Structure formats: C-alpha cells, structure tokens
Amino acid sequence: xxxxxxxxxxxxxxxxxxxxxxxxxxxxxxxxxxxxxxxxxxxxxxxxxxxxxxxxxxxxxxxxxxxxxxxxxxxxxxxxxxxxxxxxxxxxxxxxxxxxxxxxxxxxxxxxxxxxxxxxxxxxxxxxxxxxxxxxxxxxxxxxxxxxxxxxxxxxxxxxxxxxxxxxxxxxxxxxxxxxxxxxxxxxxxxxxxxxxxxxxxxxxxxxxxxxxxxxxxxxxxxxxxxxxxxxxxxxxxxxxxxxxxxxxxxxxxxxxxxxxxxxxxxxxxxxxxxxxxxxxxxxxxxxxxxxxxxxxxxxxxxxxxxxxxxxxxxxxxxxxxxxxxxxxxxxxxxxxxxxxxxxxxxxxxxxxxxxxxxxxxxxxxxxxxxxxxxxxxxxxxxxxxxxxxxxxxxxxxxxxxxxxxxxxxxxxxxxxxxxxxxxxxxxxxxxxxxxxxxxxxxxxxxxxxxxxxxxxxxxxxx
Numbered sequence: 001x002x003x004x005x006x007x008x009x010x011x012x013x014x015x016x017x018x019x020x021x022x023x024x025x026x027x028x029x030x031x032x033x034x035x036x037x038x039x040x041x042x043x044x045x046x047x048x049x050x051x052x053x054x055x056x057x058x059x060x061x062x063x064x065x066x067x068x069x070x071x072x073x074x075x076x077x078x079x080x081x082x083x084x085x086x087x088x089x090x091x092x093x094x095x096x097x098x099x100x101x102x103x104x105x106x107x108x109x110x111x112x113x114x115x116x117x118x119x120x121x122x123x124x125x126x127x128x129x130x131x132x133x134x135x136x137x138x139x140x141x142x143x144x145x146x147x148x149x150x151x152x153x154x155x156x157x158x159x160x161x162x163x164x165x166x167x168x169x170x171x172x173x174x175x176x177x178x179x180x181x182x183x184x185x186x187x188x189x190x191x192x193x194x195x196x197x198x199x200x201x202x203x204x205x206x207x208x209x210x211x212x213x214x215x216x217x218x219x220x221x222x223x224x225x226x227x228x229x230x231x232x233x234x235x236x237x238x239x240x241x242x243x244x245x246x247x248x249x250x251x252x253x254x255x256x257x258x259x260x261x262x263x264x265x266x267x268x269x270x271x272x273x274x275x276x277x278x279x280x281x282x283x284x285x286x287x288x289x290x291x292x293x294x295x296x297x298x299x300x301x302x303x304x305x306x307x308x309x310x311x312x313x314x315x316x317x318x319x320x321x322x323x324x325x326x327x328x329x330x331x332x333x334x335x336x337x338x339x340x341x342x343x344x345x346x347x348x349x350x351x352x353x354x355x356x357x358x359x360x361x362x363x364x365x366x367x368x369x370x371x372x373x374x375x376x377x378x379x380x381x382x383x384x385x386x387x388x389x390x391x392x393x394x395x396x397x398x399x400x401x402x403x404x405x406x407x408x409x410x411x412x413x414x415x416x417x418x419x420x421x422x423x424x425x426x427x428x429x430x431x432x433x434x435x436x437x438x439x440x441x442x443x444x445x446x447x448x449x450x451x452x453x454x455x456x457x458x459x460x461x462x463x
Contacts, residue, residue, distance in 0.1 A: 066133065066140050067105035070098045070118050073148035077102030081146070082119040084180050087133050088112040088280070093179055111135035115178040116142055123149035124185055125201040126177045147201050151222035154196040155230030156189075157209045163193030164234055167211040171197055172286060174204040174219070176305045181284045206301055207232065208288050213239045215288045217301065237288040244296065244316050252316045252323060257285045258300050259345075260323065260418065274418065276312055276327055277342040278305050285312070293447045307333030308406075317443050322377075322419040322436065324444060326452070329413075331406035341414060342401040345378075357426060358433075360390040367433045368392065375426060377419030377433040384460035386414075402458065414458045417444070 070081040079100045084093040089110040098104040098118075114133040119126050125147050134140055157167040166188055173183035189195040189209070202224045208217040215237040220228055240256040252260060259274045276283045283305070289298040296318060302311035309332050315324040331337045358369035360380070365387035367379045380400050381387040388400040404412045417436050421429040435441045439461060445453055453461055 065106055065108040065137065066114075066116075066142065067103070068142040068144060070102045070104060071143065071145045072120070073146055075145070078118075078120065078146055080121055082121065083144070084117040084119075084178065085109055085114065086178055087114050093117070108137060109133055114140075116144060117177045117180045118144040118146060119180070120146045120149065123199045123201065124183050125149045126173070126180070126183050128177045148224055149199045149201045150224045151200040151202050152196070152198050152227040153200060153205070153207065153220065153222055153230060154227060155194070155232065157193045157195065157211070157216070157232045157234065159211065159214070159234040163189075164209075164211050165189065165191045165193055167193060167195075167209050167234070169195045169207065169209045169232070170287075171200070172206050172208070173201070174206060174302065174304050174309075176281075176284060176303050179281055182303065204304070206286060208237075208286060209234065210239055210288070215239055217286070217288055217290075219301075237290050238295075239288055240285075240298075242289070242298070245318075246316075246321070247319045254289075254298060254314065256287045257283075258289060258298055258312050258314050274325065274343055274345040276310070277340075277344060278308060278310050278329065279340050280342070281305060283310055283312075297447055302328075302330075304332065307331060307335070307337055308339060315447060317446065320441070320443055321421070322417050322432070324415060324417050326413055326415050326448075328411060329404065329406065330411045331408055334408050336408065337406045339404040339406055339412070340401055341404055341412075342399060343416060344397065344399040345418075356392060358430065360392075363437070365390055366437045368398075369426070369430060369433060370398070371423070371426075375421040375423060375429050377417070377421070377429050379417040379419070379433055379436045380458065381416075382437050382439055382459035385456070385458040387458065388414075404457065411455060412457045413452065413455045415456050416458070 066085055070078040070083060072078045079098060079102055081098045081102065082095055083098060083104045084095045085106050086093040087110050089112050094106060096104050096106060111133045114131050116129045117126060127144055127146050129142060129144055131140070131142060153171065157164040157169065168186065169189055170184065170186040176182055183201060185197055185200065187195050187197060200222050202222050205220050205222055206217060207220060207230060208215060209232040211234060214234045216232040216234045217237050218230070218232065220230060222228060241254055243251045243253045245251045254260065257275060283303060285300050289300055291298060293315065297313060297315040299313040300311060302309050309330040311328045313326045325343070327341060327343070329339055329341055355371040356368070357371055358367065360368045366381045367377065368390065370376045370392065378398065380390060386402055388402045390400045392398045402414050406412055419429060419432060436444055439459060
C-alpha cells in the first residue's frame with residue numbers, strides 16, 4: 001500500500017472488496033474469492049501451428065511482454081491452462097489461457113515485482129512463481145510447471161449422529177496464490193452422506209461441509225498417492241453472511257470476509273467494510289466462521305500467503321455499539337520477515353465528501369472520528385503501542401497500516417475497533433473512542449486469553 005502523510009488525504013488506488021458466490025442449490029456459499037479482481041483478458045493468443053517456422057514463432061512470442069510454456073507435473077505441455085499475471089503496479093491480475101501446446105503470453109505488463117499463477121483446468125491445482133518484470137518494455141520468458149495432483153480425500157458428513165444426505169462439501173488450500181485466491185474444489189455428498197475428492201494437489205487444506213446454513217470444518221493434509229479419510233459433523237460453524245442483533249435494537253451484518261457490510265443494515269448499524277491486506281494483497285476468506293462467546297465472536301480460519309500465516313477474529317458484543325477486530329500474523333519461515341499489515345475500509349460518506357471531526361494526527365495516530373451518514377469512530381492503537389500510518393481519502397476510503405518485523409515463529413497481533421453513533425452524539429462517541437484507546441472499556445478484552453492479551457502489538461496493557 002502507498003501511504004503519504006495523513007494531511008494529503010489521498011489514496012491513489014482502489015482496493016477490491018469481497019463478494020460471496022453461491023453454487024448449486026445448497027445454502028453453503030462458495031469460496032469468497034478476492035472480489036472485483038476485474039481479470040482483464042489480454043489480447044488473443046496468436047494462432048500457432050506445427051508447420052510454423054520455429055524462429056518465426058519465437059520472434060512472434062518475444063514481441064510480447066511476458067511469455068512461456070505451462071507444463072504438467074510430468075513436463076508435458078499443459079493446454080488451455082489459466083495463467084494469471086500481476087505486478088505491483090496493477091490493481092488486479094490479468095488472465096490468459098495457454099494454447100494447445102501450453103504456450104501463453106501477455107502484452108506489455110508494467111515493470112516491477114511480478115507474480116505469475118497457473119491453474120490446471122482439470123484438477124484446479126495451482127502454482128505460483130515470483131520474479132521481476134523488466135522495465136522499459138523488455139520481454140520476460142517464464143515457464144511454469146503445475147504440481148502433481150494424485151491425492152484423494154473421502155469421508156462422510158453427519159448431522160445429529162446420522163448421515164447428512166446431499167450436503168455440500170468444499171475443499172480449500174490454506175495457501176493463497178496471489179490475488180487469484182486459494183485452490184477450491186467442491187462436490188455434493190450422496191444419499192448416504194458420503195463424498196470423495198480425487199486428483200488433488202498435496203498440501204495443507206481446509207474442508208468445509210454444510211447443509212441449510214449449518215456447517216462443519218477441519219484442517220487436513222493431503223498427501224500425493226494417498227487417501228485421507230475424513231468425518232465431518234455439522235454444527236461447529238455458521239455460514240456467512242451472518243447478522244448479529246444487539247440489545248439496542250440495531251444489528252451488525254458480516255459478509256464472508258468477516259467485514260462489516262453496508263448492503264443490508266438496520267438502524268444504527270455500522271456502515272463500513274473492512275478489508276484485510278497483507279503486503280498489499282487482499283486476503284480471501286472461507287465462507288464460514290467458528291462462533292465463540294455465545295455466538296458474538298467470529299473466528300476465520302488461518303490462511304497462508306508465502307512465508308506468513310494470517311487469521312482474523314471479530315467480536316461484536318451485544319452492547320457497546322462497537323466491533324473489535326484482531327489480525328494475527330505468524331512468520332512460518334526460517335528467515336525474518338518484514339510485513340505490511342493493512343486494514344482498509346470504505347466509509348459511508350455523505351454528499352460533499354468526508355468530514356473529519358478528529359484528525360489522527362491530533363491523537364498521535366491512535367484514533368480518528370469521521371462524519372458521513374453517521375458518525376464513525378476508528379481506534380488504531382493505545383498508549384505505548386505500535387501506531388499505524390493512517391490515510392483517509394476525500395472519497396471515503398480509510399486505510400491504516402502497521403509495519404511489522406517478525407522473527408521465525410513469531411506472532412504479531414493488532415487489535416482495532418470500529419464504532420458508530422448518530423449525528424449529534426460526537427462528544428459521547430469521542431469519550432467511547434478514548435476509553436477504548438486508553439484500555440478503559442470493561443468489554444474490550446473479553447474472550448482473549450492471557451497469551452493473546454500479552455501478544456498485542458499496538459496496545460500495551462501494562463499501565
């Protein structure tokens with residue numbers, strides 16, 4: 001993400017929001033893809049033929065900015081594979097398909113750090129390659145080899161001790177592949193609740209089963225050439241989106257990114273959508289969350305992006321009119337990692353632009369208050385905690401980013417809050433914002449273990 005001093009009030013790029021898609025006739029939503037990817041197709045692939053002169057073909061391909069061959073796990077060309085390319089200067093990936101000989105090319109990608117993802121159209125197996133795109137319009141050759149897909153996962157879905165016929169079962173990789181998201185496969189269980197996935201790539205997976213909004217999920221590790229047996233019992237999770245009512249008669253609506261969603265909100269509810277980004281990349285989410293604290297806390301299962309594992313949890317007490325987010329990032333590599341953890345939200349902005357009632361610079365980057373259709377409070381840090389860089393644009397986009405340095409195995413947790421009040425309640429809202437920033441709200445740490453409390457990066461509880 002690009003951040004200037006807060007006074008600039010500008011963000012030069014837009015961040016994709018998340019959507020949920022549904023497949024089949026089941027109530028279990030499909031995987032939350034990183035939405036608004038706007039995958040722009042590049043120019044059509046040239047018509048290659050076996051009779052073409054090799055030198056002419058090579059010259060034709062080199063005229064493109066990025067070209068190469070996609071191969072299967074045995075080294076053979078992989079026809080009609082999807083290939084995605086994104087550089088740091090692009091808002092989202094572009095996509096082309098390889099031709100019958102596995103060849104692909106993109107026209108004139110901008111220079112800079114480049115991520116290329118290839119997806120097998122038959123098995124959905126994914127491979128990610130990171131490199132550098134040359135500046136000045138020079139071409140780059142990059143061949144891609146798809147991973148083998150010879151693992152099998154099978155099992156049964158149960159509900160109340162009995163088979164759950166025709167339940168929807170979805171399998172996801174924990175590894176995130178750039179903004180393409182995660183590997184996803186889905187099947188319907190049969191009349192005996194049994195299901196089977198074949199031709200899977202190996203790796204850490206999460207399997208989710210659901211029927212009529214009641215879900216089960218667990219982690220597993222698929223192994224090449226082996227079959228994993230899984231039993232899933234519905235009831236430990238809930239499908240998203242999900243609305244939580246409050247004592248005051250308003251409700252909070254969460255979409256599958258565990259963001260507050262302004263699509264269907266009641267009076268007094270929050271109107272912002274908060275997206276989590278790691279090193280500039282939006283994190284996808286699974287279509288389910290575990291519920292804790294009598295259903296008031298939603299925990300998204302962890303996903304991996306390269307050397308990092310990230311998880312999100314959201315707590316919405318029945319009283320208090322605020323929502324607590326905790327973003328956890330773990331370095332799972334043997335090397336130290338520099339991490340940019342960003343939260344970006346789209347505020348509800350009245351006509352005429354965003355009115356800033358409390359500039360973050362006035363609170364030493366600890367909190368801000370803005371006015372749109374309703375008043376919004378945003379708490380970023382407490383005393384003696386790591387404060388983020390904060391930017392609020394005139395079109396209503398709010399971003400804050402923490403720069404983290406993580407040693408191997410180290411976990412960093414940042415806690416932040418979203419509040420809302422009606423017009424005319426600015427003084428009361430500021431008092432509540434200050435109480436959270438000063439760790440004076442009795443509910444703000446509810447449900448956190450001692451390790452989670454002591455591991456907060458942006459709040460010091462030793463006051």
